[in-house]
Each structure stands twice: as structure tokens, then as C-alpha cells.
Amino acid sequence: MTSTADRNRARRASGRRARRGDGPQLREEILDAAERLLIERGSMDAVPIRAVATAVGVTAPSIYLHFDDKDALFFAVCTRRFTEFGSALITATEGITDTVEQLQALGRAYIQYGLTHPEQYPVLFSGHIDARQHTDDVSTLPGYQALQLLIDVVDRGMREGVLAPGDPNHVAVGLWSMTHGYVTLVLTQKDHHPGIDLDGAAEAVLAQAIHGIVARS
Amino acid sequence: MTSTADRNRARRASGRRARRGDGPQLREEILDAAERLLIERGSMDAVPIRAVATAVGVTAPSIYLHFDDKDALFFAVCTRRFTEFGSALITATEGITDTVEQLQALGRAYIQYGLTHPEQYPVLFSGHIDARQHTDDVSTLPGYQALQLLIDVVDRGMREGVLAPGDPNHVAVGLWSMTHGYVTLVLTQKDHHPGIDLDGAAEAVLAQAIHGIVARS
DNA sequence: TGTACATCAGTGAACGCGCGTTCACTGATGTAC
DNA sequence: TGTACATCAGTGAACGCGCGTTCACTGATGTAC
Numbered sequence: 001m002t003s004t005a006d007r008n009r010a011r012r013a014s015g016r017r018a019r020r021g022d023g024p025q026l027r028e029e030i031l032d033a034a035e036r037l038l039i040e041r042g043s044m045d046a047v048p049i050r051a052v053a054t055a056v057g058v059t060a061p062s063i064y065l066h067f068d069d070k071d072a073l074f075f076a077v078c079t080r081r082f083t084e085f086g087s088a089l090i091t092a093t094e095g096i097t098d099t100v101e102q103l104q105a106l107g108r109a110y111i112q113y114g115l116t117h118p119e120q121y122p123v124l125f126s127g128h129i130d131a132r133q134h135t136d137d138v139s140t141l142p143g144y145q146a147l148q149l150l151i152d153v154v155d156r157g158m159r160e161g162v163l164a165p166g167d168p169n170h171v172a173v174g175l176w177s178m179t180h181g182y183v184t185l186v187l188t189q190k191d192h193h194p195g196i197d198l199d200g201a202a203e204a205v206l207a208q209a210i211h212g213i214v215a216r217s
Numbered sequence: 218m219t220s221t222a223d224r225n226r227a228r229r230a231s232g233r234r235a236r237r238g239d240g241p242q243l244r245e246e247i248l249d250a251a252e253r254l255l256i257e258r259g260s261m262d263a264v265p266i267r268a269v270a271t272a273v274g275v276t277a278p279s280i281y282l283h284f285d286d287k288d289a290l291f292f293a294v295c296t297r298r299f300t301e302f303g304s305a306l307i308t309a310t311e312g313i314t315d316t317v318e319q320l321q322a323l324g325r326a327y328i329q330y331g332l333t334h335p336e337q338y339p340v341l342f343s344g345h346i347d348a349r350q351h352t353d354d355v356s357t358l359p360g361y362q363a364l365q366l367l368i369d370v371v372d373r374g375m376r377e378g379v380l381a382p383g384d385p386n387h388v389a390v391g392l393w394s395m396t397h398g399y400v401t402l403v404l405t406q407k408d409h410h411p412g413i414d415l416d417g418a419a420e421a422v423l424a425q426a427i428h429g430i431v432a433r434s
Numbered sequence: 435t436g437t438a439c440a441t442c443a444g445t446g447a448a449c450g451c452g453c454g455t456t457c458a459c460t461g462a463t464g465t466a467c
Numbered sequence: 468t469g470t471a472c473a474t475c476a477g478t479g480a481a482c483g484c485g486c487g488t489t490c491a492c493t494g495a496t497g498t499a500c
Contacts, residue, residue: 012478026476045262048453061456062477070454126343127405141409151413169413170421173402177422178391181398185390188344192358196368196386204387205394212429229445243443265486278489279444287487 004029008057027066029056035077039119044074074123075134081120086145088113093149099157100214106150107179107206114183115199121183150176154213164215171213178209221246225274244283246273252294256336261291291340292351298337303362305330310366316374317431323367324396324423331400332416338400367393371430381432388430395426 008029033055037047049070053060067073092109093102114121125143138144150172157163163171182205186198225246250272254264266287270277284290309326310319331338342360355361367389374380380388399422403415 049455050453059478060454061479064455065476122343125401125405126339138409138411143406143409147410147413167421170418171425173399173413173415173418174395174422174425177398177402178395178426179398180402181394181396182390184342184401185394185397188342189360191349192355192360193364194355196364196390198390201387201390204384205391208388208391208426208429209395210429212425212427216433266488267486276445277487278446281488282443 005033005055005057012057026056026058026062030058030063030066030073031077031080034073035081035120038074038077038123042119044070044123047074049073072134078120078124079140081117082124085113085117085124086149089146089149093153099153099160099162100210102153103157103175104206104210106153107175107209108202110146110179111183111202111206114179115186115202118187121187125180125184147172147176162215163213166213174212175209178205222250222272222274229274243273243275243279247275247280247283247290248294248297251290252298252337255291255294255340259336261287261340264291266290289351295337295341296357298334299341302330302334302341303366306363306366310370316370316377316379317427319370320374320392321423321427323370324392324426325419327363327396328400328419328423331396332403332419335404338404342397342401364389364393379432380430383430391430392426395422 008026030052034047034052037051037055038044041047049063050060052073053063063073067076089106089109092105096102096105135141139148151168154163154172154175155168158165158168158171182202190198225243247269251264251269254268254272255261258264266280267277269290270280280290284293306323306326309322313319313322349355349358352358356365368385371380371389371392372385375382375385375388399419407415
């Protein structure tokens with residue numbers, strides 16, 4: 001599991017140096033370790049840069065050879081994961097022709113991704129990292145692509161007549177609110193409502209959201 | 218504005234002491250200051266206990282005469298605000314007899330409260346403070362009463378036949394997901410989606426949620 | 435009514451830790467001539 | 468082919484700050500006798 005860290009430590013202990021061109025590889029190792037620690041500890045405030053360095057088998061200052069500062073490191077962690085998140089959503093719609101079913105698949109994929117990445121999800125969407133300090137390009141920000149994708153599908157559904165007419169932006173925001181809200185409620189409130197099966201409500205919540213926007217015959 | 222703090226500082230400077238029985242009053246002042254700083258700085262991690270003490274016109278250790286530790290202080294801030302939040306929801310339904318309109322009023326009140334308390338809302342619902350370390354009574358926790366109220370109204374609507382039949386718990390969770398999700402998206406993503414009027418979608422989102430659960434004639 | 439005492443509501447100073455970050459350096463690796 | 472040099476990829480030590488919390492104390496306020 002920590003074999004690369006051990007290798008780094010062994011190299012260090014034996015007085016050997018990393019070869020030229022190993023930089024990018026170490027960068028990836030740092031991102032992996034930072035993400036793993038983020039998952040373990042629950043928030044980026046609880047992950048010191050020293051801990052990341054130790055996990056990689058390297059000293060703290062060398063982190064700064066690869067990232068400007070701590071924020072930049074964790075922003076990179078999020079960016080990487082968000083790319084994966086976006087792919088998961090796109091993959092979910094592939095092979096599905098019916099627009100309503102596409103929306104359902106999108107919602108399902110969204111919720112599933114959120115619930116299976118309980119630590120990354122809040123980092124992506126809780127606004128703890130001020131993303132705009134790191135990118136000028138808004139389109140790379142968490143949420144942007146997801147929302148655009150959603151708007152496109154909703155728009156198509158309306159033009160096809162399978163969705164009730166309306167403002168695609170508003171409808172998309174509504175759907176996003178519901179899936180996002182459901183994910184965050186499950187993640188944060190799960191243990192606060194003994195009598196209620198929050199986890200088990202996913203399909204019902206999804207059906208309810210779709211039900212609210214389909215065209216009525 | 219800081220007159221009580223000034224009074225405290227003046228008392229201190231003049232060598233005078235607070236009278237017996239002033240404890241509870243200072244406790245309230247501490248809560249006020251902590252909340253104000255929470256609003257200003259955006260997160261409880263960004264509010265040192267010394268800053269709270271300074272704002273009240275007192276030294277840091279005296280905070281500990283009123284609260285066990287920092288967590289307890291901010292938990293108290295949240296509890297107080299959550300009581301208000303609960304009252305806002307209950308007040309919103311008063312004088313309304315139609316169940317669907319009650320749901321609409323609840324949702325509207327929920328969203329409005331969230332958007333007008335942009336700093337407290339995340340503290341209440343983001344799970345940063347492990348509430349269960351401070352209370353055994355789950356029913357005092359943020360969210361519990363709100364959800365119970367919602368379930369009651371939904372249940373009544375189903376029995377009246379104005380809402381489509383289903384599991385009241387699931388439907389309530391769906392409504393909560395939507396309002397909670399919308400509030401958090403607006404608070405965290407507002408500036409990330411230039412072309413989209415997130416703020417202005419409230420009524421549409423609400424209508425969509427209601428639309429998804431009413432009985433179809 | 436006077437006096438010794440307890441208590442309340444703090445104060446001031448310090449402890450001790452952890453953290454982000456910087457700085458001067460090192461030594462192997464690669465390159466120019 | 469040999470050698471002087473630049474550079475890459477780090478290291479080790481320390482700086483400096485801020486923070487939560489504790490501890491010994493103080494002096495006015497109230498109370499028992």
C-alpha cells in the first residue's frame with residue numbers, strides 16, 4: 001500500500017537521489033496521499049502538509065516544489081476528482097436514448113458518486129476552497145460542467161415535449177438542488193434521525209424530482 | 218454597537234468588578250459576539266476564542282467560566298439560532314389551512330431563512346460540529362424538528378388526498394433535500410455560474426418540488 | 435453592628451503544541467567543451 | 468575521453484505565529500455569627 005513511500009524513504013536513507021524527470025511522478029504520489037489523508041481525516045484543515053509529506057516518504061518542503069501552497073495542493077486534489085466525477089455523469093447517460101431516462105440515470109449517478117465519495121464530495125461542493133483564486137476559467141470549476149450537462153438534457157427534453165415547458169435553467173437548478181441536497185443530507189444528517197431511513201430514500205427522491213418536471217398527458 | 222463591550226472594558230479599567238448574578242448576562246454577550254464574528258469570518262475555525270473575548274471586552278479565560286470549550290460555545294450559538302429557525306418555520310404555517318399551501322410556505326420560509334443567514338446556515342447543517350457530543354436528546358439537534366414538522370404536514374396531505382400516496386418519510390426527505398440543496402448551492406456556487414440566475418430560481422424550484430408530489434386529478 | 439470568611443467573576447501570564455512556510459545547503463545527475 | 472560546470476530534486480533546521488487551554492492569583496461582593 002505504502003510501497004512508493006517506502007521506496008522514497010529507502011532511496012532517501014541510502015543517500016540516493018531521485019532521477020531527473022521523476023518530478024511528475026512524485027506530484028501524482030503527493031496528490032494520492034493528500035486525497036487518502038483527506039478521506040481519513042474528513043477535512044483539509046485536519047491534514048497538515050507534513051502528514052502528506054510523511055505519507056509520501058519525503059520531507060515537507062519538497063511539497064512546495066510541486067505546489068505553490070496548501071490551498072493549491074488540495075485544489076489540485078479536487079480538480080482531479082472532479083474530472084472523474086464529470087466522467088461518471090457523462091458515462092451514465094451513454095447508451096440511453098430516452099431523455100427522461102437519461103435524467104434519471106444522471107441523478108442516480110450523481111447521488112451514487114456523492115455517497116461513495118463522502119469526504120471528497122464536501123470538498124468539491126462546500127466552497128471551503130475558493131476555487132476562483134486558482135483558475136480564471138470558470139468552466140473547470142466543480143459543478144460547472146455538471147450543471148451545463150444537466151441543462152442540455154433538460155433543454156432537449158423540453159423541445160421533445162417529454163418535459164413540461166419552462167425555463168431549462170431553473171429546472172436544472174431544481175434537479176441539481178435535489179440531488180445535491182440529498183447527498184449532503186445523507187452525509188451530514190444520517191445519524192441524527194433514528195426513525196428515518198435517509199439512505200433508503202434515494203430512489204423515491206429521484207422519482208419525485210422527475211415526477212415534478214415531466215409533461216402531463 | 219459595542220457599548221456593552223466598552224462598558225465591560227471600562228469596568229475592568231476602573232478596577233471595578235462585575236456583580237454577582239451578572240454571569241448569565243455575560244454569557245449572552247459572549248454568544249452574541251461569537252455569532253457576530255462567525256458571520257463576519259465565515260467559519261468557526263476562523264474565530265479564535267480570544268477574538269470573542271476581545272469583542273465582549275473581557276479576557277479569554279473568562280469564556281471558560283461560561284462554556285466548557287470552544288466547541289461548546291459554538292454549539293450554543295447554533296442551538297440558539299436553530300430555535301429561531303424552528304420558530305420561523307412554524308410561524309410560516311400559521312393561519313394557512315390548505316396543506317399544499319402550507320408546504321409551499323414552509324419551503325419558502327426555509328429557503329428565505331437559509332439565504333438571509335448565510336453564515337449560520339452552514340454551521341447548522343454542515344456537520345462541522347459533532348452535535349451528538351453535546352446532547353443526548355436527538356430532538357434538540359438541528360434538522361430534527363424541521364423534518365418532523367415536514368413529515369407531519371406531508372402525512373396530513375396524503376390522508377386528505379391532496380398529495381399523491383406514498384411514504385411520507387421519503388417525500389419529506391425529498392422536499393428537505395430540495396430546499397436544503399437549493400440553499401447550499403446558492404450560498405456556495407453563486408459566483409461560479411455567470412450565465413445562470415441561481416438566486417432567482419427559488420420560486421421555480423419550489424413549484425417544481427410541489428409539482429412532484431401533488432395528487433393528479 | 436462589626437468582623438471573619440467564603441465565593442463569585444473574573445485577570446494576567448504562560449504553556450505547549452502544531453502548523454505553513456522559508457532558507458541555506460547538498461549531492462547525484464546530466465551537459466558543454 | 469576527461470573534466471568543469473549547471474541543474475534538478477530534494478534535505479534539515481528553523482522561524483514565527485496563532486491558538487486552545489490552564490494556573491495561580493485577586494479583589495469586590497455577599498454571608499454567618
